[in-house]
Amino acid sequence: MSYELNFSALLEYQDILVAGLWMTVKLTVITTLLGILLGILGAAARRHRNPLLQYGAKAYVELIRNTPFIVQLFFIFFGLPAIGIKLNEIEAGMLALTINLGAYLTEIIRAGIDGTPKGQVEAARTLGLSNRQIFTRIILPPAFQRVYSSIVSQCIIVMLGSAVLSQISVQELTFAANFIQSRNFLSIESYLVAALLYLMLAFLMRFIFNRMGAWAFSRKEKHV
Template identity: 85%
Template sequence: MGYELNFGALLEYQDVLLSGLWMTVKLTVVSTLLGIMLGILGAAARRHRNPFLRHGSKAYVELIRNTPFIVQLFFIFFGLPAIGIKMTEVEAGILALVINLGAYLTEIIRAGIDNTPKGQIEAARTLGLSSRQIFIRIILPPAFQRVYSSVVSQCIIVMLGSAVVSQISVQELTFAANFIQSRNFLSFESYLVAALLYLLLAFLMRLIFNLIGSRAFSREEKQS
């Protein structure tokens, strides 16, 4: 005898599902914005003349890329209180997501920066720009454009990875699905709906990023 699907039973939990979805959106927006900033700073540190910043950035990237996200999360939420650093689940979740995304973006943005034609930097120096002005005005914008699609993919990966923060009881979408199926035992339906909502979010994210990208990187003639 086959399994009978019962999506109707989920309706009574729609508030739980929606508030979980909303939490996932909030986690994603905040960690994406902060993660991109951290990635830019990390990439800038990688080419700084101060060797501590250079090596520090490199060590950070290696540390994060070579350890599991869930361990990073548990370390922040369960480990740090041992040395007096306490935070709420949501704060710990966001911090872990930002640190994780920042490391991957550091590496991605650095790759874009490495492809800057040397002549453009020389031209900028010749015009009298300082190192900082050169990084912000000349190197970063085209570098970011070169790796934009990788940045977008990484941000989406982090949105999907935010499911893991349910493990420290952040009440986001996966937490909601766990909660619902523990009440009504409709695991198939609960997780299927959660999966579809993640799919929708990923699709929307890509759409929004593409809209931003096509506006920001347009090379159409500007009316002055």
């Protein structure tokens, strides 16, 4: 049985595809920034002397890492309105992605922090630095550098996971592909184009992250 690909039929839907791609890019940028910030705060909480912060952060990480992302998304979008917290599909999607990414980055960044030599911390205390100064200036920068590649990989995974948001009608790339194939029934072409666009985004994200990391870490070394 032969099948001839017909990509030309997708041209009339190119605006929908571009809009879906742009929505995926916006979701990725926003949730990546917020997720990294949440991961840093979570890692700081895991290392804090206050047991309430420690166990609270640990419970958050275990809850998110051991439950399916789609369940987390449905809980936020369908569950929270039952207690009066109403979010539209984009807000719910961004919140779910941010919380999910933050949990994984908490553990990744914490692993980087655990690799910090104790002598550096003791030397910083000897110089009279506050705990916050020690964390932000002595501990966090080298820890972030040690696990940077893992952070990049996790951000890309979350970008790919944004496809699940189509289940709550967020009009991102997968939603666009679903819509197009429901109109022209060209499933292979629609999803193949979507897959290639996700692949392009993944390579682009890794390239941008690597360039940013190379610039930031080389600049840091020059100031050492």
